Amino acid sequence: MKDKSNSLLKLNRIIFVLAIIGLIIAVYVLQGFLRQAPIVCINTGCEQVRKSASSYIFGIPVPAFGLVGYSLITILAFLRTFSTGKSLLYAILGIASFGFLFVGWFTYTEIFVINATCTWCAISAVIMTVIFILSVKSYMLLKK
């Protein structure tokens, strides 16, 4: 029992830290979108992605979705430090599942529609995928 709650605690810490990193990336990339300023990128894809119409959904820039998603996960992971209720984890799992599908869809769009990949988006996609895997793991632990 103690092992289980310890594992859950650790998983929650990792999710929290990852969500903060995701949040910082989202804020940085979003300010680039809003100020129309170049985004510092390891490869040359960020600018192409930033300027593509596919990087907006109903007029909302894609990093804004990341910002909301990561903020919610950060807050929920924080709340889990003083509440053992299951609903918080379910909420994280829900957001992470949506996030996972979202980054999957956007990575596909980058490669096949925009024909460019941006380093930050790729890092964010990895982070969201890991958060998703960890929240599934937490869910399974909790259900045991």
Added chain:
Amino acid sequence: MRLTNETKIFIGIIVVTLIIVGLGVFLFSRPEQILSKEDLLPAGTITKGLVSSKVYLVEFSDFQCPACKSFKPIVDEITSTYKDKLYFGYRHFPLTQHPFAQKSAEAAEAANEQGKFWQMYDYLFAKQDDLSDAVIDGGVKELGLDTAKFQADMKSDKVKNKIEKDLADGNKFGISATPTFFLNGKKLNLDQLSDLKTAVEKAIQQPL
């Protein structure tokens, strides 16, 4: 309300993150520095236009970089339209991810030793899709260069040192991508090709 240890750890993480981000923002938002003309146009830099122009533009470029090629017609246009109002300098910034960039820069410098830099510059950008040795040799013939001298110059220390200096300066000036333009010492942030022309024209029209 008593905080659990876990909550304290999380608050700690938040505080540390805020400090790191705050420092990062502080360091990266330092006011833009204006570089001196001596730093941007050291002796030996390849230039075009009127030396005494009040406006000078320096480009750090890579012959294998597609964006540099896109900017080339704009650069050609402004340097010819404003040849008596603008002093333009070309400096090398061959990126490591471009396998032919270094060699092309050497070829351009070797052509410069025979007074044909700009012809080689036109040739290399035109052949950007394939900058193999054979293509460079083709350029040597096309421009009527002395092949033996060209080959020797390509390997010379003078040429290598010059490109190395350009690269080192570019890194010192904080260049992260090509092309990067400096207009009167100030780094330009260009969103689209036409921004370059607009910025140069604005600088030319401004009274001293």
